[in-house]
Amino acid sequence: MKLALIGVGQAGGKVVEALVAYDGKTGDRFVTAALAVNTAKADLLGLKLLRPEHRVLVGQARVKGHGVGADNELGAEVMSEDVDEVLRALDSVPTHEVDAFLVVAGLGGGTGSGGAPVLAHELKRLYTEPVYGLGILPGTDEGGIYTLNAARSFQTFVREVDNLIVFDNDAWRASGESVQGGYATINEELARRLGVLFSAGETDGTDVAESVVDASEIINTLAGGGVSTVGYASAKLDRTEKGLLSRFGGKKREAVDDGESLSRILSVVRRATLGRLTLPCEIGGTERALVIVSGPPAYLSRRGIERARTWIEEETGTMEVRGGDYPVPDSDYVASVVLLSGVYDVPRIKELQQIAIEAQRSREDHEAVAPDALEDLLSTDDRLDSLF
Ligand SMILES: Nc1nc2c(ncn2[C@@H]2O[C@H](COP(=O)(O)OP(=O)(O)OP(=O)(O)O)[C@@H](O)[C@H]2O)c(=O)[nH]1
Numbered sequence: 001m002k003l004a005l006i007g008v009g010q011a012g013g014k015v016v017e018a019l020v021a022y023d024g025k026t027g028d029r030f031v032t033a034a035l036a037v038n039t040a041k042a043d044l045l046g047l048k049l050l051r052p053e054h055r056v057l058v059g060q061a062r063v064k065g066h067g068v069g070a071d072n073e074l075g076a077e078v079m080s081e082d083v084d085e086v087l088r089a090l091d092s093v094p095t096h097e098v099d100a101f102l103v104v105a106g107l108g109g110g111t112g113s114g115g116a117p118v119l120a121h122e123l124k125r126l127y128t129e130p131v132y133g134l135g136i137l138p139g140t141d142e143g144g145i146y147t148l149n150a151a152r153s154f155q156t157f158v159r160e161v162d163n164l165i166v167f168d169n170d171a172w173r174a175s176g177e178s179v180q181g182g183y184a185t186i187n188e189e190l191a192r193r194l195g196v197l198f199s200a201g202e203t204d205g206t207d208v209a210e211s212v213v214d215a216s217e218i219i220n221t222l223a224g225g226g227v228s229t230v231g232y233a234s235a236k237l238d239r240t241e242k243g244l245l246s247r248f249g250g251k252k253r254e255a256v257d258d259g260e261s262l263s264r265i266l267s268v269v270r271r272a273t274l275g276r277l278t279l280p281c282e283i284g285g286t287e288r289a290l291v292i293v294s295g296p297p298a299y300l301s302r303r304g305i306e307r308a309r310t311w312i313e314e315e316t317g318t319m320e321v322r323g324g325d326y327p328v329p330d331s332d333y334v335a336s337v338v339l340l341s342g343v344y345d346v347p348r349i350k351e352l353q354q355i356a357i358e359a360q361r362s363r364e365d366h367e368a369v370a371p372d373a374l375e376d377l378l379s380t381d382d383r384l385d386s387l388f
Pocket residue numbers: 008009010011012014015039040067068069070071105106107108109110111112113136137138139142146169183184186187
């Protein structure tokens with residue numbers, strides 16, 4: 001599936017670059033175009049892979065290239081004013097070759113949090129292709145303003161996109177490590193999950209899969225909107241038997257035990273679904289799902305994938321489970337990506353909203369008393385004259 005990626009804000013730009021790097025490493029399958037948009041010039045200069053004409057500075061008249069300092073209302077205003085700059089940069093992109101847009105942003109800051117929903121709205125108005133969002137939730141240690149920004153952006157962004165894939169930084173922090181310290185690793189993990197998902201629809205036809213996943217299956221799983229989460233797991237193959245070839249239908253094929261392949265696939269799919277999701281949630285509350293199994297064609301047991309699909313139906317309670325394979329002939333792994341779309345039982349979102357409501361209330365209380373408090377501080381009961 002061919003994507004145009006647009007990263008908004010610092011996290012957005014870095015995650016887009018991680019996706020571009022993954023795509024380059026695995027054979028340029030799913031990224032047709034990639035842009036980064038920011039109010040901070042330094043962040044754009046810090047990017048390594050995107051071409052200069054694909055880095056768009058917005059809000060220069062308002063913030064002089066210095067960022068919006070976690071003010072997401074300002075981030076939204078600036079994007080509304082300068083969205084034409086972004087659309088102009090998209091003019092150089094062959095959008096007729098694109099199956100969908102993916103707008104990526106950290107929801108806790110200002111530029112991405114405020115700007116991404118505005119940009120998504122504009123893209124949906126102008127293009128017929130689906131517009132997806134990838135929203136990154138801040139870590140709980142980042143403080144009230146980040147949580148408040150994220151909760152407000154989340155509820156706006158999810159309404160403006162055809163589907164919002166969510167990644168929770170908090171769930172991905174390695175123990176004892178701050179989220180900041182681990183961004184490079186976290187971004188790679190995220191890129192691998194989305195990379196397998198979106199490149200699955202882009203097999204080049206040289207290795208005909210038994211039941212290949214195509215772009216329309218990804219689009220149909222994401223259609224219907226709401227929030228999505230992605231799971232991933234892999235198993236290393238012992239391909240010493242790579243050399244053990246059997247004659248099969250006149251062609252040489254790797255000799256693989258189908259029973260073993262079947263149970264390997266079931267185990268990998270279970271781990272992908274029940275392990276750490278990009279957004280942890282109760283999988284019983286899922287509307288649609290897609291399971292992709294990748295690996296060397298000989299190991300992609302069709303029965304295994306069918307069984308895995310049935311297992312996901314039972315676990316999630318939805319009948320709308322699509323599945324298929326994604327052949328990667330030279331791989332030494334069988335891996336699975338599971339996309340759970342339209343998830344609605346998500347304690348982390350409820351917790352985020354609760355903390356944000358409290359942060360908003362305490363900010364309002366603070367703003368209400370602040371003018372009086374300043375008056376009190378300055379008051380000298382007219383015993384001291386002001387200068388003018
Ligand atoms: N996963 C991931 N999250 C990041 C990364 N960088 C920042 N974040 C998260 O994204 C949130 C928003 O931060 P930024 O993207 O730096 O903010 P911004 O959109 O540029 O907005 P301003 O700096 O306020 O103009 C932070 O709260 C972090 O949780 C990254 O490289 N990877």
